[in-house]
Amino acid sequence: MVASAGxxxxxxxxxxxxRLSRKPLEQMQLESREAGRFADQSVSHAxxxxxxxxxxxxSNGWQRLSHKVLHHQLRVNRIVSFLSSSSRFVRQFLQVALLATGAWLVINQFATIGVMIAATILLGRALAPVESAIAGWKSLxxxxxxxGRLKKALPEQDNEASTTQLPAPVGALSVENVMFGLIGQERPIINRVSFTLDPGNAIAIVGPSAAGKSTLARLLVGVWKxxxxxxxxxxxxxxxWPREQLGPHIGYLPQSIELFAGSVSENIARMGEVDSAAVVEAAQRANAHETILRLEKGYDTSVGNGGAFLSAxxxxxxxxxxxxxxxxRLVILDEPNSNLDHEGEAALLEAIRGLKSQGVTIVVITHRTPILAAMDKVMLLRDGAIEKQGALSEIIGPARAKPAEAAAMASKPEASTASVGV
Ligand SMILES: Nc1ncnc2c1ncn2[C@@H]1O[C@H](COP(=O)(O)OP(=O)(O)O)[C@@H](O)[C@H]1O
Ligand SMILES: [Mg+2]
Incomplete structure (x- = not known):
């Protein structure tokens, strides 16, 4: 009875x-992660x-964040250490109470000394886990x-469990009434976008900043649903589509480029095993082979964190x-020419023509006109919706009526700074 009460x-x-420590503990973890991220970001944007x-x-911002962490840490430590010393006290007190009760039982000849010792040892062993659970509560x-966070973040991935391997895609793209919005935002970023693209065809997506072009690109490659x-x-x-299966058939150049720390060839090989022939072939397809050879160590040049050692x-x-x-089979390029010079742009145009001749489906988001020469279709996106879409001549034709756009379209198409209708 004494043991049970204890x-x-x-x-x-x-x-x-x-009850008392969970909330502040979770809060503290959240804040300490936030402070860590803030510090990381500050260093990378040094x-x-x-x-x-x-x-x-x-540094003031980081101090504010870590102050909050410390504040919560102090609270948590107070609670946890108070309760864990209380539990240690209770356990030691229990040991004494048990010995006393045992002694009383032995004196009154209700039990033997052996039982008393055994009971004390048993109790100590039985209750030790409770005490250490309290002390180690933080890690629990x-x-x-x-x-919980992983479970919340991962359900999106559940549908990747498909085990049936689909054949390699040919590249027929079909976008059906796609809408995309963020939770808590009333206005969708992408609003009822539909179009189709046959293998070997190329579409240019043009439109003002924040029209939703990059968002549409993420939806097209399937990283957002x-x-x-x-x-x-x-x-x-x-x-x-399982990403590991689909990845090799997708070409995606994000607007923010996002190179990884490693060599040029590792980056081209998507950080996998470097197959030199395939790397050179990809570079040649991109018309970047000569540019890369001119780097200090050619393909083995280290690009630095995020590509910091290379020019834009x-x-x-x-x-x-x-x-x-x-x-x-499907290549999506988000403003691939935003940092290119004249020569780079010509190389890009050449690369796109090469891809088209191999039947690759191409989507290019661009602000500049020269690249339109290789496109079959143009789509003008505004506020997340398609304002116009059609063959190059259909879209550019009427625009000639508007002086601003006509200037951009009609004046020398090789002027790489010309903008498209914006
Ligand atoms: N990750 C994001 N979180 C919140 N809003 C976003 C995010 N990405 C894009 N947006 C919003 O979506 C809109 C379209 O952005 P984006 O697709 O990048 O435009 P574009 O590439 O046409 O310049 C913008 O208003 C932007 O604020
Ligand atoms: Mg963009």
Whole structure:
């Protein structure tokens, strides 16, 4: 009875511990991650921080964040250490109470000394786990909240469980009534976009900033899933196609380029095993072979963190080669020429023509006119919806009536700074 009463008290303390420390513990973890991210970001943006004199503001910002962490840590530590010392006290007190009760039983000849010793040892062993659970509660809460976050983040991936391997796509793209919005935002970013593209055809998506072009690109490659509607590649929903299977058939050049720390050839090989022949072939397809050879160590040049050792134009050309590595059937280029010079742009145009002749389906988002020469269709996106779409001549034709657009379209198409209707 003494042991049971003690166990009840200990479990009571454990329960109290859970009630009092969970919230602040979770809060503390959240804040400490936020502070860590803030510090990481500040370091990776050190250049602009130094140039614009932001260092002090950033370090103040980090201090504010870590103050919050410390504040919560203090609270949590107070609660946990108070409760764990209480539970240790209860356990030691229990040992004494048990010995006393045992002694009383032995004196009154209800039990033998052996029973008394055995009971004390047994109790100590039985209740030790409760006490250490309280002391180690922090890691338990940590694990549980991490598990919860993973579970929340991962359901999107569930549909990747499909085990039937689909044949390599040919490249027929069909976008059916796609809408995309973010939770908590009333206005969708992409609003009822539909179009189809046959293998070997190329479409240019043009439109003002924040029209939703890059968002549409992410939906087309399937890294984001439409809220309603579907993007199909060869008839199959692209967002539920297992990425490891689909990746080799997709070429994607994001607007933010995103190179990885490693060599040029590792980047082109998508950070996998470097197959030199395939890497060179991709670079040649992207018309970047000569540019890469001119780098200090050619294909073995290290690109630095995020490609920091390359110029913006070089980064873009390496990223284009990465997009064209392997056997891409659908290539999506988000402003691939934003940092290219005249020569780079000509190389890009040549690369697109080459891809088209191989029957690759191409989507190019662009602000510049020269590249339109290789396109079959043009789509003008505004506020997330298609304002116009059609063959190049249909779209550019009427625009001639508007002086601003006519100037951009009609005046020397090789002027690479000309903008498209915006
Ligand atoms: N990750 C995101 N979180 C919140 N809003 C976003 C995100 N990505 C894009 N947006 C919003 O979607 C709109 C379209 O952005 P984007 O597709 O990048 O435009 P574009 O590429 O045409 O310039 C913008 O208003 C932008 O604020
Ligand atoms: Mg964009």
């Amino acid at each position: 166990a009840v008290i200990l479990f009571g303390i454990a329960w109290l511990n859970e 250049e602009v921080a130094a140039a614009l004199g932001m260092s002090e503001n950033l 809460v940590d694990a549980r909240s991490s598990y 439409p809220s309603t509607g579907v993007v199909r590649l060869d008839g199959a929903d692209i967002s539920s 134009g070089q980064r873009q050309r390496v990223a284009l080669a990465r997009a064209l590595y392997g056997t891409p």
